[in-house]
Amino acid sequence: MRDCWITGGATFDLAPTAWKTIAGGASPDEQERRLLAIAAQALDVALRPAAPKTLRRRPPLPRLALPMLPERLRPLLRAALKHAVDARRKTRVVTLVASRGFVLHPMDWMPVASDQNSPDVYAPWIDWQASVEGERHAPQEKLTAENWDEFYPAARRIALAEMRRSGPASARLLVEAKASGEPAEVRLALIELMRFGLNPEDAPFLKSLSADRSGKVRELAGRLLARLGEHGRSNDGGPDDPAAELAAFISEGKSGFIRRRSIYTPAKLKSPAQEKRRAELFETCNLVDLAARFSATEPEFIGAWQFGADNNADMLIARMVAASGSDAAVTHMADALVADGGKPALFVLHLTPRLDSRRNRALVRLILKQANYLNAINLAEGIDAGWLEWDDLSNGSALAALRSAVAGNDDAMRRGADDILETIGFLATATTAAKLIDEVVAAGMPPAAPSLSVLRLNAALAEHQSRTDT
């Protein structure tokens, strides 16, 4: 009957007898309509959809180690996530919530399978996202060469990072034993973990990677070696030596009347082609090799670099220090620039992922105090959540600048203030967040403005904690 209706035509003769009894005794059109009505009802109540045999079930979503954000706070969280325009900002909201001891509801936010920036507590979800089929691993077990394959990548990465912090040698041995069997992408992520607790004992293994199949792995190993003070290339000074070519873009001079000391200034460039080449060289060369061209140590070279002379060159060297500078060079540069203040201090923002929490906080405090480049605070990476006190905000000019931006009519300034408030929402303690909301509302911001959403969430998280404490 169905096929007949599809192609067109009368189906009465094809109908079951019982149906014919109901449909019969009428005009041919009416008979068809009656059969159609019976068929419709039969389709609806008597038949069930045929389930394909290929139905697959995902493993259950694991429970995380922290409690779920209370239901009451979920609207605030969703508002904060909605306002956070990109993955990086969303991760900041997630980090803030985790720093207060909660995880998000999986329908509000889920990390993607490739996520490497969300708090460690989400590792089981990252692995769940990455897994297609398979059994769950036992995350309590210690990672060993034997149970290596039972760990999903995110759990393995976190276990290894933890091992690198507590016993770097055993973690290195594990990576040495297992990395070569992994695909290049995974290998790169594993080698990247060597940055935790990097020490001279890692050098032989890193050197062995110079023969790795992947160019990215070779480059990363070279940078890690450079951080240990190992020269990556032979300094023959020949035309093929990029450090020598880069050195030619830098002028060495002397400064001081009594104690003459070397200073390094970027040479004036004559063309965009030169600019491009210099940028490439800064990206490919290691700091230790460049410093050696001037017979200086890394801290000496950084100490003698004339920040402020060429903005682009300053940015390039900051990136170079972040990528390949030794820990001493990184901290030397950060301490010196933060102590001097001014615009050059902003180049320390490139170093924040490698700085300890104390130095990162000092940088944020400086930016807030100076307030000339408040927007730069949005660029800071790898900084802890929830520590910024009210004094840090009120000591300098930040608060006044924010108030005036909020109260003013300049749309660009207001948008800038919105971004800063979002970042401070992440950095601030709950008390600071609550006070700042009052402050900007008094300055004219609508109390329910979306740009206050992270601050509101921050403040509410503490309220919740104090309620549960009492």
Place this chain on the structure above:
Amino acid sequence: MEFDLKIIEALAPDQASLSAASKLTKRSNWPRLEKNEQQALIWGECQGSGSNPYRVVVDRGDHGYKCTCPSRKFPCKHTLALMWIAATAPASFAAAESSPEWVNDWLGRRRKTTPPPAQPIEGAAAKSIDEAARTDESAAVEDVAAVERREAAQRKRAEDTRQAVSAALDELDQWIADQLRLGLSGFVDGSSDRCRRIAARLVDMKATALAGRIDEIPSRLMALRSEERPDAAIRELGKLVLLAKAWRSAPDDPELKRLVSTSETREQVLANPDARRVESFWEVLGEKIESRRDGLVSHSTWLLDLKSATPQFAVLLDYFPASAGRRSNAFAPGDRFDARLVFYPSRKPLRALVAERMGEVTSGAWPDFSFGTAKDPLAGHASYQDAAPWITDCPLMLPPGAILVDDRGTGWWQAADDPQGIALPIAGAVNQTLLGLDLAATAALWDGARLDLLAAQSGFGRLDLS
């Protein structure tokens, strides 16, 4: 800045708005009236002529306002009524510590402008708040003869409508027979034009509701895979045949009249002593806002009765013109309230009106519906179909289960204790996270081919799926 009646008079777009507003100043029209002194805001929910309440917020500082009603008058009567209550009975507003999300949402999107002068504007002299109040008080007195004339005219109009609809259904019957003769394959391919043409004829012949339903058939067919469309066409057209037959046998049946021509008014439903009334705690399962081909937007809010031992549902259904712009949602999924609902009379009452709202209810899990050992998750659907076989979408409460995917990426719901049994395909894309969650109970709509998820309870709490 507080309200006085002069300001309201000045803001009103015309005298008619003021008169309409005066009728809405009764406290019973406003299940919710709140204020926040700090933010200088007042807001409320007004039970207007629609099923879903209108949400109104007014900034007392600069007289900015927002109402979710589709009126093209600014401010609308609901806004004026809220201001009026604020001016004359400020104690009606309960103090709220914080403003609800929908108010925050409006504030967030709002562009602050300089306060408009709430001074009498040109033409304002033509409006008088005193007159509006008087209009309210003076009930029109009609003489007996006029009443009889009006009733006679009404009867004649009803008879004319009945005849027109009867003719419309004859035409529909013929059209269905034509589709069967020409083949459903061609119908599926050309359903857009064919349905539009017959729908236009039905509108002309006063079968407006039926026309709207036929206009939606193409989009319902296109939402399915091509191999499923012929069966869906059989279902859709077969149901139309059943509905037409049912109407012919009982043209005054309120349910059939509603589905074929026009619906009763809110007042008629409220005044109907036969209409089922249920006072209970209700949870908003979810909302569906769909643009229709006839230029209307249908806005349905699905509710679950939290006091019933078996799953009982209600839907608040409104239509408004798409040209009125996007409306804010009337409720947030998961909202709970204590209310008396009045159901539109029908064989399986679903469509309802909120007659009275008594307040909010704290959130929590759903009642423990004992799903029994019935293996058929569509048993509820079959019971709706037995009573009213013309219904297309039936609400269901599905037993414990999970969402699975097939190799085309389509999601399927399947009962937990019946892994080899029935699976129901899910409409639209499925959130991948759902695939890892065990669902203790799932509320959904079943249209005969697809499951439209509304909400679920899981180990991770309530899931909003609408």
